[in-house]
Amino acid sequence: MVAPLSAWPWENLGIFKYLLYGPLAAKVLYSWIYEDAIKDIWCLHILLLCALRGLVHQLWSSYNNMLFLARNRRIKQQGVDFKQIDKEWDWDNFIILQALLASMACLIFPSLDGLPLWNPKGFFTLLLLHLTISEPLFYSAHRFFHESYLFTHYHSLHHSSSVPHPFTAGHATFLEHLILCIVIGIPMTGSVLMGYGSTSMIYGYVLAFDFLRCLGHSNVEVVPHEIFNKLPFLRYFLYTPTYHSLHRTEMGTNFCLFMPLFDAIGKTLNANSWQQHKKISSDSEKKGRVPDFVFLAHVVDVTSAMHVPFVFRSFASIPFSTRIFLVPMWPGTFIVMLMMWARSKTFLLTFYNLRGRLHQTWVVPRFGFQYFLPFATEGINKRIEEGILRADRMGVKVISLAALNKNESLNGGGTLFVDKHPDLKVRVVHGNTLTAAVILNEIPTDVKEVFLTGATSKLGRAIALYLCRRRVRVLMLTLSAERFQKIQKEAPADCQNYLVQVTKYHAAQNCKTWIVGKWITPREQSWAPSGTHFHQFVVPPILAFRRDCTYGDLAAMRLPYDVEGLGCCEYTMERGVVHACHAGGVVHHLEGWTHHEVGAIDVDRIDLVWEAALKHGLRPVSSVNINTMKKE
Template identity: 75%
Template sequence: MVAPLSAWPWENLGAFKYLLFGPMLAQVVHSRIYEDGSNYMSSWCFHLFLLWHTRFWFFGIFSSFSNMLFINCGRRINHNGVDFNQIDLEWDWDNFLILQALMASAAYYTFPSLEGLPLWNTSGLITALILHIGVSEPLYYWVHRGFHGQFLFQNYHSLHHRSAIPQPSTAGHATFLEHLILTAIMGVPILGSCLMFNNGSLGLIYCYIVMFDLMRCLGHCNIEVIPHQLFDAFPFLRYLLYTPTYHSLHHTEMDTNFCLFMPLYDAIGNTLNSKSWELHRKISSQIGYRERVADFVFLAHVVDLSSSMHAPFVWRSFASKPFAVRFFQIPCLPGAFGVMLAMWAWAKTFTVSFYNLRGRLHQTWAVPRFGFQYFLPFAADGINKQIEEAILKADRLGVKVISLAALNKNEALNGGGTLFVSKHEDLKVRVVHGNTLTAAVILNDVPKDVEEVFLTGATSKLGRAIALYLCRKKIRVLMLTLSTERYQKIQKEAPLDCQSYLVQVTKYQAARNCKTWIVGKWITPREQSWAPAGTHFHQFVVPPILPFRRNCTYGDLAAMRLPTDVEGLGSCEYTMDRGVVHACHAGGVVHLLEGWTHHEVGPIDVDRIDFVWEAALKHGLKPVSTKTTATTTATTSATTPMPTNSL
């Protein structure tokens, strides 16, 4: 049975909960149209709505900062990643913002004297500060300690502590009863100044609420931003200002550090954790508390402008779902374009996410280059330089394996990574393109009874391996290529008794009777039209082809599901489902888990395809194969909801 006041009254409304702001907006519009239009900005409802909007984005910006691993990874308190469970648990973190807006609206109609507050009153700010220190702080301290009692903790406060890694959204993740009490505690300085001492102001309300949010976000951000030198110079400040480290100890050792913002009350109540100051010094100075070096790095890249907003440090909730273009991205495109230009100017690889698999840290780094740039001839040298710098950085750090994403190992760009291995023969880090496992995933997705396949991109690295593997299985391969020389070179690699199964074709019309297409080069809807009804399009092309044919099915890019014991994974890799990564990423993981010491660059060794496949299955990776039609794909993209309230 659910404890009273533990559930939110509107928890079943989903995104429709924002309709609760309807009456406020209606009052603002009414004031603007039917009353003195110049005074509508002084409307109490206008300020409530503006405050809610400001606070929502304030938490969002702070959340983005907390997840910018490329800036603050060295000062993280808890180095574990935020997983999907925590993101889902905190999805409706902003319920308290709605509650406080509704309670403030009720206070306005209860106390008419709140109408006509001055813009600023310095004495009111001083009064609020005194009330906060003398009333709100000790009141919160004792209430918080009370919620750690057996009954209240089990029925109410345990929900907040289920979030393993503190995040700004964790500050808002609590039960309805807890936020009712917190709102009352928060309202003491404001209502006291406005009603009891009659020296309140709009400036006081804005300043106090924003500072309150700032301190709440600070304590839950998991990034130590307060320098220990400040406390060394002014020792008394450590009792007046808590730190992210200080509050993190409350989440790991729950019988200590109960204060709101001032450790003074923990000192008075004898609940101050003895490790607070020393741990803060270690993290702040990064002495003896440096980030653990990753064993594996996947070097990704941005596909396009819209997908650049899928990074975990932009929208945590958006990144936790498979990528799809959403309507709320449209207003953000100009900002994303500006960030893109800044990334080009900065030109440094950055850490996007990480997860832990069997005690080994796996990181994703990204090259600040967009998909279209890889096809600009004049950009090749700059891109290769950035990839080379990332490999050398990984080598210096002690990374064991670095795997290259699709375009970062383009054959025309760097020979599938051969350029870097040849240039730096003493590399300790193993460079892996992962295409062996990619080929294995595609080949194992082809039905066993197939007698003929149509292959585009046939002379590419992957196309060559797929063609040679299939012809050994006595499967006829229609290789689409205009280069007879490249076709013949591949054909000569096949056993003599299998060479006849490789057939060169130069037009898509040659596949009009073939229902198994393996697409390694982007094809237009017109070119797809030559496929007969019932065709299935396997593909290894980036970006994926458009699902144009309604009477055909389309496979996703080659991918594998990570083992179930993966920890800290909280973002989806491009369009992949949760826990699913591209096969080249998985190939690097297998390379690490197997402890192989060779570089996997250049042409694919066809003899190793089955060997790598078996190794992947042995370590718990599972193949992912989905077949969708153009109709179901379009419908799913249009109807799947994407709330943006979870940061």
Template identity: 75%
Template structure:
């Protein structure tokens, strides 16, 4: 049974908890409409402080998850998994709590915020004295109490349950703990005001500095320079570091201080590894001391709005499948500016990582957007970025690099053939993963289907799917205007199966076919030629619109990663949690099987069953309900 005051009063409200800010906002609007100005409105100040505190935590979240900047400074090398993200989902509860406490205080004594000067030097000295003399030791002893018996198991264990520290971890605590923390924060502010030294800079600045230092300690990224402590040794007792606080989460009987290790020193709870570990991490900062990944998935951004679906933007949003949301409209201008900066910077960057059976898997992203792949003048530049990523992976000792969607476009680089031919001595294996993509699509098709309609029929995937289905004696209506390309594919099949290939040039030819395999984007008008009850299988990015209510639509070819994956905390585009595109999964299978060949260019139809069975053997699972659970 949970302890009293362990749950938040608005825990069951979900997103509707933000309606509790409604009275504050209503008061602001009322003051503006009735009095014609915001002067003297303490509600407005409270709302601004709340927004500033939330923004501060968001900026820290962005920094911590910018792995391309912080990977050499990370303390704990694990990733943030979905379990931790969900546990810290309501990290901002404390902001709402303190806003309500401030509202009550200001309602009782309105001049608390509005009738004070902007700056007061004596107030600055006073609040510093109160913080050091009261808040720091008070927090220290309360914190130690929460590490004992009942208080720890019923309250503080929630905070310590997060395996990897994050700025949101510092805010993730029970209601009772945040009531105590609110007291710690409130004493210096109220005390300086009661002494007559209050100012707006204190009311705004102290909570923000407090939050900044809390985020610093929970950031899992060592940013405090060693030179600072070497030049001024006494500072190590006045300011803690991320390394210092991380030791509290590994050795819970030490390093209890709020921000100042001085109190741990005088009460003999200072971890004796604190300074040496900080020295080691700081000395290694800037060096590429990270574990070399075994596998790299080279992704790309689809469009400006989907670029916001990244862990370093909004962690909670990235942990869910991508969907167009209203807030993206407000983020779009800043995302567009970042896009322009990426074009200028023009470097492949690390987006996320996870561990699978002791092997590190990383996702790198090419700084190019989907529409750029279709610009003729951009072809050379994009291939240059992909080539640089492959060569970088080769230098690092990466075993497999898998190319996502447009990065292996046939017209762009021949499905990766360009790079393999140009660099014949590559140690890293280049994999387009389309063999598993074809296997997933083919396993979606029921065995009793005798006819399919195939768009994108002469692409790598279209060719392999057509050849495979012909061997199952399935009639394939191949939509293509190129008779030459059609006949070339048809002649690859044994003579006895060639009659199952049928060239069509219009969508009207599929009016009686209920199985469509879409490899080229089709409009709602083109979908209208499908008969009622048609199922649209697809391997086109982005996926087609679900226009027909009398038809069904399959997801993009994908597979669920094995259950023992660790540190995975973001969704891959529109995929569900733990699900990746089949081409990504194809690279994973290539690594787990230890295959040493490149998988580029045309698909080997004879390997489709081999790759599919290997995927199932290693615990990868199909995600479509229509997929058969056994080998073809």
């Protein structure tokens, strides 16, 4: 049975909970349109204040997830995983609650509508009331909530978030936030009733309150320890993220709201608070933990650039798709893109732990279409090379190149960098061997003929050679007889006749297994017979034009279930799923292979890499593979 006042009244409304702001918005719009002035100006102030409060939390969240800025200042090194993100999805419930209570207060006290903009006495009174009432009240209530019954039924929800995050500040039960409303409301109400209230006082106090709450839960130590060395008394009047993090690990200490003074008075001050803060603050200038594996990704397009965790954490935690709310942000993102063109370096985007080893995703800030501009080739290769050399200097063991970063026409599948820097200690991996293995294992064993586009590409060549060894007839679509013959000669003599060059799509009008490695139009798809399945390794994926056919996803694999700290989806992939080239780099690292995987795919290693991936707990995600596994 759920404890009284533990659940939120609107928790079943989902996104429709925001309709609770409707009466306030309707009142403002009505006054604006049909009246000379907005009579109940407090409605507008409440809405603006709610928007600003959300912005404060969002900005702190963005900074928290800017790993390229904050990684060396992080207190807990774990990442926020999908489970925690889902728990904290409705972190902003408290803003709605306080908006509703503020509306009731304005109806009860109409004089609030006529507050002056500024009153210096109000700030002094508010600070005095906060220090003498709010701080000790919160401290006492917080300690009370750590008692057995209240902690189990109420406060344990807040502590269930293993890694502090600005959104964690709002993640609590309904009862806890009712008490927090009293804590935050007493100083403002007292100042107003004494006749010292002002609009700026209310805005300033509420936003400062949220700012400090986010500071404590940020998991990034931003308060330099030198301040406390020069002003020792200040440590009792301002808590730090380190100070609050100790409360989460040693829950019998550090209960204060913002001022450790009350922990000192109540004898609940953690003895390690200042030393731990000094250590983390001092270490922020040092290099953090070196990752074992790096996936060097790139941005696909302008809208997908907003799928990074430091924009919207919740949006990044679900597979990417273009949404309406992204449209107004497009111009700003485009300007950022122009800035990246002018000056840019690879930066850390995400990280996760697998088998106790740190895996990171770095991003080359270049957009997909730039890879197809001839004049951009040199600049892109320079950025990729800088990323590889940086990883080499740090001591990274394996760096895997994402789709376009290993384009054959760009750098020969990574060969350019390995040839240029023969003494590289970091292993450069394109991961295409596992990509080929994923595609090949999607094809049912009873298939006798396939139609292959992009047939002379790096992946196309490997797929064709592998299938002809299985005695599968491969219709290779290519206009170049020379390139076809070169691949055909690589096949065993008794298998060469299974490779057939075709130059027109109508040659596949009776073939129901298409492997698409080059983008094809709906008109070209129309040549496929009904019931065809389109396997694909083309970026971007082809349009699902035919309703009488089925379409496979891009080659991908699910990471092992023991992965930790993963809270961001890789582009359009589902949670915990990565592109096969990313997974290929992971396998290369877990196996401890010491060779570079660049250039042409070694067909003899396809089965070896596939078996290694399965051995380490990676699993295919396509429906074809899943069905095959179920049968087995």
